[in-house]
Amino acid sequence: MKTKFFLLAAALLFSLNMKAQGMPTYDNTNFISLIKQLVESGKQTSQLIKSVKFLKDAKEAIEKVSSVVRQLRAVEEIADNNQRLIQVMQNDLQDILNSPYIKPEEVNQVAESFSVIVQNSLDTIDFIDEVLSNDNLKMTDAERAEVLKKKEQESKEMVSNISIKTKRYRDIISFRKMQDKVNKRETDY
Numbered sequence: 001m002k003t004k005f006f007l008l009a010a011a012l013l014f015s016l017n018m019k020a021q022g023m024p025t026y027d028n029t030n031f032i033s034l035i036k037q038l039v040e041s042g043k044q045t046s047q048l049i050k051s052v053k054f055l056k057d058a059k060e061a062i063e064k065v066s067s068v069v070r071q072l073r074a075v076e077e078i079a080d081n082n083q084r085l086i087q088v089m090q091n092d093l094q095d096i097l098n099s100p101y102i103k104p105e106e107v108n109q110v111a112e113s114f115s116v117i118v119q120n121s122l123d124t125i126d127f128i129d130e131v132l133s134n135d136n137l138k139m140t141d142a143e144r145a146e147v148l149k150k151k152e153q154e155s156k157e158m159v160s161n162i163s164i165k166t167k168r169y170r171d172i173i174s175f176r177k178m179q180d181k182v183n184k185r186e187t188d189y
Contacts, residue, residue, distance in 0.1 A: 067141035074148035075128060081155035085121050088162050089114060096169045101176035110169060117162050124151050124158075 093114050097107055131139065131147055139147070 064141060067145055070145045071132070071141070071148050074145065074152045075132070077152045078124065078128060078148075078155045081152075081159045082121050082125065084159050085118060085162055088166055089118060092166045092170075096166070096173065099173045101173045101180070102169070113165055114162065117158050117165075121155070121158055124155060127151065 093110075096102060096110060102110065128148065128151055131144055
């Protein structure tokens, strides 16, 4: 009986017409190529991240330099304006005060009006020195640049004020000079 059963099983197996597909194969070269591409992509991504960080650092450095340059320009402009004030004080004020057409009681008033402007200029210089050299103020570069721009504008206004005052006093002198000539002219009747 055992042999009959074995023969029947063998006949069944051969009669079903089964076809074997075989073992699945793995293509290692494609897998290795994929891994190599992923590693290369990782390296490129790492380089891009480094490049972005470098560019970000460079941008920050440029912004700092730009801020310092703006601050330097503002300080230069303030220094130029103070130089103009000094020139006015040295030249024009002496001419005005030495003019015979300025009355003795007006000398103090003229000197005082110029003195106030010069004192404001000196105060501005002291404040700028404090802003630029003292870290106790805890200012950012942008805040410092804004303060310097404001002081630069004030400095321009001082130059404008002193120019206006100088012109006003020169006009007064010119008027008095003309008045003196008119009063001293000889009349021929």
